[in-house]
């Protein structure tokens with residue numbers, strides 16, 4: 001087999017066999033297929049798509065590039081969003097569901113395209129590590145009920161490499177590539193309960209609701225076929241989620257929500273998605289799950305989980321009580337309206353791109369992130385603003 005033949009087949013929409021896809025993934029992960037050939041194949045996938053069988057084969061090949069976890073914990077859950085601007089829901093839902101008694105074993109990624117990543121956000125907390133060994137991951141889960149691990153040389157190494165390559169080659173927004181990236185990680189952590197939050201709209205990779213529904217359907221099918229209690233929900237990402245965009249800024253906002261200080265749209269979405277996880281995990285009927293999630297925040301139990309997880313993952317837990325300990329930018333610039341007006345909406349993708357260019361994301365694979373960079377949205381659609 002050789003990479004050029006496989007690139008040409010996908011370029012002509014000739015389906016690859018399971019073996020061909022496995023060969024490509026394994027050879028790229030081992031460094032035998034170079035970045036430029038893998039990039040060309042990824043671009044062919046972006047233009048021509050993959051069949052459902054190929055998408056499944058890609059998901060399994062990426063999952064099998066590393067180990068599959070068999071944690072010594074009776075039941076675990078995982079939640080993944082397909083990505084959106086200002087989407088810090090995992091940072092709120094993880095500790096909240098854990099405080100309700102569901103063990104949240106989460107594998108996340110870094111920033112992708114115009115969207116941020118949970119790993120980068122958490123690393124804005126000084127000392128926070130996600131390159132955990134399986135033993136560390138399991139110990140943290142047992143003690144706090146919530147832990148976040150990144151892809152590594154032993155866990156989904158194929159996604160680790162392909163993810164970074166897609167980010168630097170404009171090959172992110174493709175239904176089969178997003179599906180395989182997310183589901184390979186979810187099947188590798190092997191949680192019993194999976195909640196998949198598929199975003200659509202200006203700030204998401206899927207611009208239309210119908211594309212988001214296609215992605216949701218195939219991910220849910222793969223999750224259920226693997227025997228998971230799996231639900232995919234489709235949610236609106238036309239405006240940023242919450243006020244803050246950028247790594248440390250998003251940790252700050254997540255802490256404010258976990259403190260119970262902020263009850264806006266972001267809070268409501270997080271309560272709703274936490275209730276989905278609790279329901280799937282058999283914690284009660286919907287109304288009971290909604291109450292449990294709200295109580296976990298108002299009682300301070302969710303913040304307590306987050307504080308303990310930060311400490312066990314090497315970070316400074318004092319950030320939960322004093323957000324001034326997070327990185328803060330030395331420079332700020334206030335953007336004012338050109339004239340008095342009502343805000344009708346945002347170009348949310350553009351806001352994500354501006355945040356990336358300010359330093360909150362990567363343009364090249366090995367770029368360093370400025371953890372303090374980002375945007376604070378002081379107004380929302382419907383607000384009147386003065387010049």
Ligand code: URA
Nearest residue numbers: 082083109178181182
């Ligand atoms: N999240 C992922 O982990 N992968 C994608 O491709 C998109 C969002």
